[in-house]
Amino acid sequence: xxxxxxxxxxxxxxxxxxxxxxxxxxxxxxxxxxxxxxxxxxxxxxxxxxxxxxxxxxxxxxxxxxxxxxxxxxxxxxxxxxxxxxxxxxxxxxxxxxxxxxxxxxxxxxxxxxxxxxxxxxxxxxxxxxxxxxxxxxxxxxxxxxxxxxxxxxxxxxxxxxxxxxxxxxxxxxxxxxxxxxxxxxxxxxxxxxxxxxxxxxxxxxxxxxxxxxxxxxxxxxxxxxxxxxxxxxxxxxxxxxxxxxxxxxxxxxxxxxxxxxxxxxxxxxxxxxxxxxxxxxxxxxxxxxxxxxxxxxxxxxxxxxxxxxxxxxxxx
Numbered sequence: 001x002x003x004x005x006x007x008x009x010x011x012x013x014x015x016x017x018x019x020x021x022x023x024x025x026x027x028x029x030x031x032x033x034x035x036x037x038x039x040x041x042x043x044x045x046x047x048x049x050x051x052x053x054x055x056x057x058x059x060x061x062x063x064x065x066x067x068x069x070x071x072x073x074x075x076x077x078x079x080x081x082x083x084x085x086x087x088x089x090x091x092x093x094x095x096x097x098x099x100x101x102x103x104x105x106x107x108x109x110x111x112x113x114x115x116x117x118x119x120x121x122x123x124x125x126x127x128x129x130x131x132x133x134x135x136x137x138x139x140x141x142x143x144x145x146x147x148x149x150x151x152x153x154x155x156x157x158x159x160x161x162x163x164x165x166x167x168x169x170x171x172x173x174x175x176x177x178x179x180x181x182x183x184x185x186x187x188x189x190x191x192x193x194x195x196x197x198x199x200x201x202x203x204x205x206x207x208x209x210x211x212x213x214x215x216x217x218x219x220x221x222x223x224x225x226x227x228x229x230x231x232x233x234x235x236x237x238x239x240x241x242x243x244x245x246x247x248x249x250x251x252x253x254x255x256x257x258x259x260x261x262x263x264x265x266x267x268x269x270x271x272x273x274x275x276x277x278x279x280x281x282x283x284x285x286x287x288x289x290x291x292x293x294x295x296x297x298x299x300x301x302x303x304x305x306x307x308x309x310x311x312x313x314x315x316x317x
Contacts (some may be wrong), residue, residue, distance in 0.1 A: 034060030057296035065304040136194030139201035152235035
């Protein structure tokens with residue numbers, strides 16, 4: 001049995017353009033129905049804020065791997081000096097079912113999450129060719145930091161301003177050494193005027209209730225930050241990764257469905273983004289809201305990428 005841990009993933013590094021390519025290849029497998037992905041179950045006990053999620057999938061194409069991600073999210077951990085998320089990915093040979101590798105680090109999940117966001121940014125940038133971008137990020141834990149790293153790699157000098165907010169104090173040492181970065185005093189400061197806005201929180205209550213900047217892209221990574229009033233501003237441009245997955249567990253999408261009547265047919269999916277270039281069809285003044293619940297096929301695809309990269313570079317134990 002081969003194994004990859006946190007140190008080995010860090011040694012292999014992240015080539016964001018490549019990991020985004022892997023996500024797009026997995027989307028191609030979804031379009032070709034060359035995948036299997038049951039609805040993921042949530043294990044909860046005692047404190048309802050905590051959850052452990054099982055995410056099994058098979059991905060075809062050149063990825064050609066099956067497996068499962070088993071990820072725990074315990075928000076209260078951060079108060080005790082522990083990571084919020086713990087994650088193990090098991091990869092199985094698609095032809096025989098034989099276990100090939102175990103990846104034991106939440107880093108792999110963060111890379112998957114940011115790569116899916118990067119895919120959306122890539123297609124948004126193709127459609128609108130923005131420059132002088134103002135990037136707003138709310139929540140600057142590991143997911144927020146990984147998203148900032150991805151955005152800098154993907155957009156580079158196209159980003160003019162970066163405004164970051166977290167309810168906890170952000171130390172200057174946590175920020176990259178580049179001009180144009182500001183620590184905000186409130187979420188509104190990071191939200192108002194953002195061309196690209198990303199939520200990376202574990203917020204227990206929704207709070208975003210203001211009109212977005214015209215033509216902006218919102219990556220609702222944490223899924224429970226937008227009040228249902230925001231539906232009126234995004235109703236014609238709501239994108240999901242998978243409707244059946246995201247319209248549950250009290251996400252913003254489920255609340256908009258229950259309270260505002262949002263239906264599956266009112267949304268577009270990542271298949272429309274990559275296959276039909278739907279972002280190019282929106283008016284440039286339309287604000288777009290992307291809601292990714294997280295798809296197991298992407299975890300298996302990214303895991304397979306690191307497994308094969310690790311084999312090639314002799315980094316597995």
